[in-house]
């Protein structure tokens with residue numbers, strides 16, 4: 001199954017790579033900062049056509065098309081282009097994210113970091129891989145020596161009053177905080193030991209489905225801000241190397 005998903009992710013990725021820097025159409029979703037391009041939709045069509053044909057009884061939750069409920073034990077969580085703002089502005093950091101859940105547990109996750117030619121993948125119980133090579137979280141115990149990553153939701157100007165305070169805290173107490181603009185890639189950089197932690201509020205299941213499993217299979221911990229495992233409707237995400245989880249969780253619990 002994973003091999004088939006890799007092939008279809010590569011196909012969608014090719015369409016995205018070919019579309020990068022071209023004169024594609026842009027539409028606005030909920031506001032002037034929440035975009036969708038015709039390339040997001042082309043990528044989604046490739047992925048959905050494949051899943052519908054190959055697994056006709058499975059349910060799907062996909063960012064641009066919503067949910068098709070087949071009342072199946074299986075549901076696919078799909079972000080056909082994670083990092084649309086980067087993509088639309090010519091910044092080459094974006095990905096395709098695909099996860100499969102069975103009875104609420106994620107059993108397969110794949111993130112294709114298109115411009116780095118990197119496929120991150122995990123199946124539950126089998127470890128996490130970057131292009132067939134096993135990856136692991138780092139072993140950093142000190143926040144002050146950690147590089148962290150975060151992201152901000154599209155409704156940051158009206159909601160989430162404490163988001164910037166939390167950002168400031170981690171900025172002042174770590175080595176650096178980055179903001180890449182593709183949550184799926186943020187998870188993969190935690191999984192491969194680049195970053196020691198990633199937090200964000202208001203992600204959707206299509207953003208975190210694959211990354212959650214990839215980080216956990218790489219030896220990390222992923223929870224919401226109360227320390228619970230992520231569920232399909234979770235609204236907060238903390239993914240760490242495990243060693244920093246308690247410390248970062250405390251900050252988020254107190255400041256969120």
Ligand code: IPD
Nearest residue numbers: 082083084151152153181182183
């Ligand atoms: C967004 C990216 C970004 C994150 C936003 C997401 P999209 O996804 O993952 O890094 O900060 O919260 O919505 O809209 O580019 O698929």
Ligand code: CA
Nearest residue numbers: 079082083207
């Ligand atoms: Ca996304």
Ligand code: CA
Nearest residue numbers: 063079081082
């Ligand atoms: Ca998207």
